[in-house]
Amino acid sequence: MSTWPQDPLNFDVHGRLGIRVAANAPTAAQLRSMLRCFATEDEVSPDITVDNRPEPMPDAALLERELAYTPNAVRFVEERVQVVRDGDRFRLHGPGELLTSLVPVLDRAMVMRGAAMFHAATLAFEGHAIALPAAGGTGKTSTAAKLMRRDGWSFMGDDWAFLTDDATVLGYEKPLFIKPHHKAIYPHLFEGARKPLVPRRFSQTVGSFTTRVHPYVIRYPRLADLARRWSPEHRMVDARRAFPGRVPTTTAPLAAAVYIERFEGARARLQDRSTTWMVDRMLGNFQIEMAGFSQRVVTGLAATSVIPWRTHVDEKCDILTKALDGRPCHVLQVPSVYSADEASDVIVQLLEKLVPTVLPFPA
DSSP states (O other): OSSSOOEEEEETTTTTEEEEEEETTTTHHHHHHHGGGBBBOOOOOOOEEEEEEOOOOOEEEEEETTEEETEEEOOOTTTTTTEETTTEEEEEEEEOOOHHHHHHHHHHHHHHTTTEEEEEEEEETTEEEEEEEEEEEESSSHHHHHHHTTEEEEEEEEEEEEEEETEEOOOOOOOEEEGGGGGGTTTGGGGSSSSOOOOOOGHHHHHHHHHHHHHHHSSSHHHHHHHHHTTTTTTOOOOHHHSSOOOOOOOOEEEEEEEEEEEESOOOOOEEEEEEHHHHHHHHHHHHHSHHHHHHHHHHHHHHHSSSSHHHHHHHHHHHHHHHHTSSSEEEEETTOOOHHHHHHHHHHHHHHHHHHSSSSSS
């Protein structure tokens, strides 16, 4: 019989990994929202357990005042977050919102199961996945909206995804973050009474402020939930509401990877790249696009050897290399002066020319 005080939340990540979240954990509401696409009524075997009950760490070593650690556990002192490793399973404890702590742990746990987490828009065309790794603000969300209006395309994810060592993309249909500049592209999401958003000209300033206060807000789950729901910076929207009538694709074989970046040139350009180049970019892009505390979790786990850094990077690199080997890799550079709307127009035009040429069975 379960010893949990209430029925826990269960999440099944593509049949490879189970996450169990204590129903009374302060982070439960946040993870219910952000992991909804993996929710299951069945009880999972927990590869990652999340609650607010820290475990004893007798004789823990100290790294200044920031970390306490043992051979299998790290406690981030100021944030009161604890990560415990038990073989190939993990336990995550803390009184605040824990998504930023969970992401790097999820990445490691999936790598141990043959799938690498990466940051990208992922879409499927005629049953084949196209991965679009890119930095935030490049135009991924706008590009996804425009491709969804064309025949043959389906949505897999807007931010994160997994790539297996047999070259299968596993989608992550988490909520989209819709910002003021998306109004012309997602007009139906701005109809009727909605949470007010700041004028477009102030959105960058508000975004910078949000980034600075985020590490403090997440320590207080109720405040964090209020800020997330009522922040004037963005709206969180379910993908099925963003793309009505379109059923997302859960898994698909990878056809090509196109890294999208802004640059200071005058005209967009599409260039071939090697597998090694793309692997390096995907590794680095995932790292830099994580939230600040997520990066600290990675550093802390590596510095204490709870997750040996060389082992993790080598294994993740190996998965990505196997998946990308023999598949087309490109970089698509878009002038930095283009708005998100203008950039996405160019990206869509180039993808419509490229994609049929890279599919195993051209459309």
